[in-house]
Amino acid sequence: MLLACLLFSWMNASVFAIKLLETDIPPTLISFVRVVSNLAILLIPALCRNQVGQLFGDKRPSLWWRGVFGSIALMLSFTAITRIGPGESAFLTATSAVFVALLGPFVLGQKNSWLVWLAIFGSFAGISLLFKPDGHSVDLVGRAMALLSGFLSALAYLMVARAGRSNSPQSVIFYFCLVAFVLHGMYFAIYEFQIPLQPEVWSLLVLTGFLGSGAQYFMTRAYQLSPAALVSAVGYLAPVLSLTWGVMFFTQIPGQNALLGSLLILLFGVLLPFLNKL
Numbered sequence: 001m002l003l004a005c006l007l008f009s010w011m012n013a014s015v016f017a018i019k020l021l022e023t024d025i026p027p028t029l030i031s032f033v034r035v036v037s038n039l040a041i042l043l044i045p046a047l048c049r050n051q052v053g054q055l056f057g058d059k060r061p062s063l064w065w066r067g068v069f070g071s072i073a074l075m076l077s078f079t080a081i082t083r084i085g086p087g088e089s090a091f092l093t094a095t096s097a098v099f100v101a102l103l104g105p106f107v108l109g110q111k112n113s114w115l116v117w118l119a120i121f122g123s124f125a126g127i128s129l130l131f132k133p134d135g136h137s138v139d140l141v142g143r144a145m146a147l148l149s150g151f152l153s154a155l156a157y158l159m160v161a162r163a164g165r166s167n168s169p170q171s172v173i174f175y176f177c178l179v180a181f182v183l184h185g186m187y188f189a190i191y192e193f194q195i196p197l198q199p200e201v202w203s204l205l206v207l208t209g210f211l212g213s214g215a216q217y218f219m220t221r222a223y224q225l226s227p228a229a230l231v232s233a234v235g236y237l238a239p240v241l242s243l244t245w246g247v248m249f250f251t252q253i254p255g256q257n258a259l260l261g262s263l264l265i266l267l268f269g270v271l272l273p274f275l276n277k278l
Contacts (some may be wrong), residue, residue: 001222001234007215009241012086014208016250019082022201024194027079030208032184034074037209038216039177042170057171066159066172067179073152074180075187076145083142085252087243091262092130092146094239097232097269098123099154107158115275119268126264134255169220229273236269 015030046052057063073093080089102120104110112120131143160172196202222231243262246252254262 001231004215004218005238007211008238011208011211012081012090012242013245014204015078015081016086018201018204022196026194027082028075028187031075031078033205033209034212035177035180038213041213042174055171055174057167062159063175066156067175069152069156070176071180071183073149076149080142080146083139085246087246087252088254088258089146090239090242091265093150095150096153097272099151100157101272119272119275122268123265126261129257129261132257134257232273233270236266
């Protein structure tokens with residue numbers, strides 16, 4: 001999971017760097033390359049082994065819904081990164097764990113203790129601070145996109161939970177890639193499509209695709225091998241690193257409200273999975 005966090009943070013930094021190099025590139029093109037890279041990594045071995053059919057799993061609706069929610073979340077996340085930077089957007093997107101805890105009782109029938117509800121309330125206090133523009137960016141739309149990405153990611157995780165253990169991680173990721181591929185195609189059919197001009201941008205696009213695919217693979221393996229609470233807590237290293245790269249390489253220095261809000265999200269986000277065990 002540590003490696004996944006590192007790769008995710010590099011991916012976020014690469015997305016922001018692409019936008020700085022060519023401002024006309026739509027973020028959806030970056031997310032499309034990310035999806036195509038992941039799809040190729042899944043399909044090529046399956047084709048060689050004649051096992052493509054296994055990627056479809058049991059085809060239950062929750063797998064398709066996981067793809068829908070996850071795809072839109074990815075598109076919103078990349079757009080938010082280009083608007084407000086890799087750091088603050090990563091913390092707002094990381095609220096997916098908070099939304100999972102919030103929606104769990106309604107979707108999965110789980111019960112939350114008063115400590116869990118306290119942590120949820122503390123996380124939302126952090127979110128409210130991130131929406132007070134005292135730093136380098138006053139783009140409330142970008143912040144709303146990042147938060148919506150976190151909410152949709154939570155719905156995607158809940159769909160995975162409803163799918164149970166009857167489907168392999170490869171199948172879950174495949175549905176995400178398949179649906180995302182279709183949604184991106186629909187988007188490009190309606191809106192303008194911009195081809196990158198600079199070789200550096202093409203290199204960063206390919207790098208973003210492989211970083212995201214590698215991060216998703218290592219995250220999946222982490223959840224297979226280790227307790228979910230521990231993996232989820234360690235996962236908050238990704239927004240911390242994203243914020244660090246934003247400051248170091250792009251001078252994206254957050255204001256006091258944003259720093260305090262990020263700290264609250266980090267603190268209560270790390271505690272949440274352990275409080276669920278009490």
